[in-house]
Amino acid sequence: MDGSWRTGDKPMRVFIVHAHHEPTSFNAAMTGEAVKTLRSAGHEVVVSDLYAMGFDPVSDRRNFTTVVDPNRLKQQDEEAYASKHSGYSAELQAEIDKLAxxxxxxxxxxxxxxGLPAILKGWVDRVFTVGHAYGGGRWFDGGVLAGKRAMCALTVGGLDPVYSEEGVYGPIEAILYPVHRGIFAFTGFAVIAPFVVYGPNRIDDAVRADYLDQYRKRLLTLPSAPTIPGPVMADYDGFVRKKPQQNAAALNK
Amino acid sequence: MDGSWRTGDKPMRVFIVHAHHEPTSFNAAMTGEAVKTLRSAGHEVVVSDLYAMGFDPVSDRRNFTTVVDPNRLKQQDEEAYASKHSGYSAELQAEIDKLAxxxxxxxxxxxxxxGLPAILKGWVDRVFTVGHAYGGGRWFDGGVLAGKRAMCALTVGGLDPVYSEEGVYGPIEAILYPVHRGIFAFTGFAVIAPFVVYGPNRIDDAVRADYLDQYRKRLLTLPSAPTIPGPVMADYDGFVRKKPQQNAAALNK
Known part of the structure; x- marks a missing residue:
């Protein structure tokens, strides 16, 4: 996936998980542009439109057709078993297959x-399973999904300064940190810098059109777009960075 | 709400939003201890056990009994209208009332x-509305819910060092930042330092008992427990901190 895609290369397979309830939203415009742009360039695109699908984001026994312990729900044990025995509900297995x-x-x-709208957070809670997304000592750069790339494409309500060091919400990197680190990087994805649209309801048509133009460019350079560095497990002793003095201090605090 | 609660003071009204699917979990033990401890001390407690309630975390038109625009769902417009015209579904209104x-x-x-389990994130997406939680220029220290306090009480899978500066997940403060800043502080809550239980499945009964003991102490000092500073709107020009040079730079970048 390194380097820009060139005509003649194998098509990219792009999976868009779309989480907005309004078909005329700017989010919908972005997904529409993505599908058109990527397919025109010879790539393959699959969209999970979570609201349109009526996706259920609540994670519990409904995820499974198999049962390990009927008396106590230990999610990771149930997932490990279900991953080995085709034990997911049909709608979850379909999402797991798209992810793979x-x-x-x-x-x-x-x-x-x-944060993420609940329908998208719950898609992660349910679809990213032990066996298909992590487990067996595989995480971060050695993760189950290593070799793939992931990106947040999002709208925020306010304009740019509000999401700066001086803004009330702080930098967008701090806001997206749990998603980048905890979901993408943890499972092995290279984390592409987010594509952020600031205040789509506060800007005029020309600025919106410019955002879509920039987004098209980003979509066609997904294999080479800059990424956010994540933990490299060779630097770590278990889950803690190998810096003997600091490490010992942390363990004994 | 400043200072410790003393016998004879007005009882505290504590609202616990509980988001775990397993009744024998450590999360359930913590909520059980909280109810017992607080009621024994004369306080009032209400629990919304989201899994037990079958709470639906998906936010869209299902939130409302009123309609402003049938052709385009603009969530904030619908909320502003619903807040003025008793336009919420019964199960949402019940939660809005508990919050108040x-x-x-x-x-x-x-x-x-x-992050938050989707069932809890969606509780926020749906229950924190324009009119009942924010809007009309009221936010942060001047927020609709100013005067109240809020706290995350949580379990994490790993042990303490993993959630340090040297750990793969980084500090718990960075992980909870979007919740503290974006949900609690934004709506006016004073943000109590989180109560974090590290690796409840990796520790023995004595350590678990010690955690519950510490938690009881925290519960009885909720009015005086240390808080995490948030934005003070008097320092801000709109949503950006008043530092003329930096502010101008941010606006013109």
């Missing part, structure tokens, strides 16, 4: 309360 | 993917 299929995963969403 | 009632809000949850 893709080269690039895109989360398309509006920031709600500085 | 409480002095202290506690989120009790396991970290999933470095």
């Amino acid at each position: 299929w893709c080269d690039v995963l895109i989360f398309q969403f509006p920031i709600w309360w500085l | 009632w409480c002095d202290v809000l506690i989120f009790q949850f396991p970290i999933w993917w470095l």
Whole structure:
């Protein structure tokens, strides 16, 4: 996946998980542009439009057709078993298959309360399983999904300065940190810098058109777009960075 | 709400939003201890056990009994209208009422993917509305819910060092930042330092008992427990901190 895609290369397989309830939203425009742009360039695109699908984001026994312990729900044990015995509900298995299929995963969403809309968070809670996304000592650069890339494409309500060091919400990197580190990097994805649209309801048509133009360019350079560095497990002793003095201090605090 | 609670003071009204699917989990033990401890001390406690309630975390038109624009769902417009015209579904209005009632809000949850479980994130997406939680230029220290306190009480899978500056997940403060800043502080809550239980499945009964003992102490000092500073709007020019040079730079970048 390194370097820009060139005509004649194998098509990229792009999986867009779209989480907005309004078909005329700017999020919908972005996903529409992505599908058109990528397919025109010879790539393959699959979209999970979570609201349109009526996706259920609540994670519990409904995820499984198998049962390890009927008396106590230990999610990771149930997932490890279900991953080995085709034990997922049909709608989850379909999402798990799309995740395995893709080269690039895109989360398309509006920031709600500085986080993912619940329908998208729950898609992660349910679809990223022991066996198909992590487990067996495989994480970060050695993760189950290593070799793939992932990106957040999002809208935020306010304009740019509000999401700066001096803004009330702080930098967008701090807001997206749990998604980048905890979801993408942890499972092995290279984390592409987010594509952020600031205040789509506060800008005019020309600025919106410019955002879509920039987004098209980003989409065609997904294999080479800059990434956010994540933990490299060779630097770590277990889950803690190998710096003997600091490490010992942390363990004994 | 400043200072410790003393016998004879008005009882605290504590609202626990509980988000775990397993009744024998450590999260359930913590909520059980909280109810017992607080009621024994004369306080009032209400629990929303989201899994037990079958709470639906998906936010869209299902939130409302009123409609402003049937052709395009603009969530904030619908909320502003619904807040003025009793336009929420019954199960949402019940939660909105509990939020208004409480002095202290506690989120009790396991970290999933470095974030809130979707059922809890969606509770926020749906219950924190324009009119009842923000809007009309009221936010942060001047927020609609100013005067109340809020706290995350949570379990994380790993032990303490993993959530340090040297750990793969980084500090718990960075992980909880979007919740503290974007949900609690934004709406006016004073943000109590989180109560974090590290690796409840990796520790023995004595350590678990010690955690519960510490938690009881925290519960009885909720009015005086240390808080995490948030933005003070008098320091801001709109949503950007008043530092003329830096502010101008940010606006013109």
